[in-house]
Amino acid sequence: MFTKHNPHLITLRERKSRYLVAIKSNSRTPQKTAYTLVKYMKKNWSNIVHSLTLDNDIAFAHHVTIADAFAAPVYFCEPYKSYQKGAIENGNRLLRRYLPKKSSIEKHTQKDIEMIVSKLNNQPMRCLEYRTPKEVFYEYKERLNPQGEIRT
Template sequence: MRVPIADRPEAVGSRKGFGHFESDTVVGAAPSRRCMNTQVERRSRRLFARLVDDKSASATARAEYEIFKGMPPAARVDRTWDNGTEASLHMLTDEALGMPAYFADPYSSYQRGSNENRNGRIRRYLPKGTSFEDLTQDELDAIVGEINDTPMKLLGYKMPNEVWDEEMSRLQSKATNTKTGVALTN
């Protein structure tokens, strides 16, 4: 069942919480069916991208799983998709990783603005009309690395990787202190 964006927790919309992602697919030029699954963490604006053979729901679900499986649960809380058919098997990732999906309103790409922005950054390297047929995951990772290492004004001139690392350290510290019984205050 698709859960509308209106039912998403308020912390997601305000970007106060960490681990909330915006999801999309970037399509390469025909005749190749190859595309990429992109995920952007809303607070840090960190981009994750995975090449997929096609825009099918099964390929998308596999790509999502590969992106998120190595993250601690507190770093992968939920994700927000548009209404594309590639997300029709969202429940596989929901169940496998305990990571629910929400769906933006039709024709409302602004509800996933961080993802649209990051996809635009990818297009600076791979303009529309570029085939992804010969693109390797290593090459895509290098592009994503450059994007994530670019300071952003809205992050106080920090890089998305820097903000991500700070949030991950905070999660790790919180987990360590929970195990030792030491309370933290912020």
């Protein structure tokens, strides 16, 4: 969760490629969060999700709905141990360059947010041997068959 207020961003990061996704949501209720997450990911990442690691946030109380939608296990970080989710914390820090803490997300559309995330996904990263998250993610995505298994 990017902010505790409404509207807020649900941020996701693919573990291997560091590919970042930010989804604008107008409600922090567990039902709305699960619906928004499943709808977005089914449309864009349906065969890629193998597991999810979530915050211990009340917004993720319907994690079973999310897990069932992808037939994937859901894991939780231990409370107050943000180092267990360093990649997403880093992604949120990078987003803060464009969306400072006190600024309202309300004035930004999902398209605006996608443009910001696109800039971040097109920046080379040392941990990816100076390739971009987008390059690595789409190479990985191309190697998957429709069932989500890697082709050799």
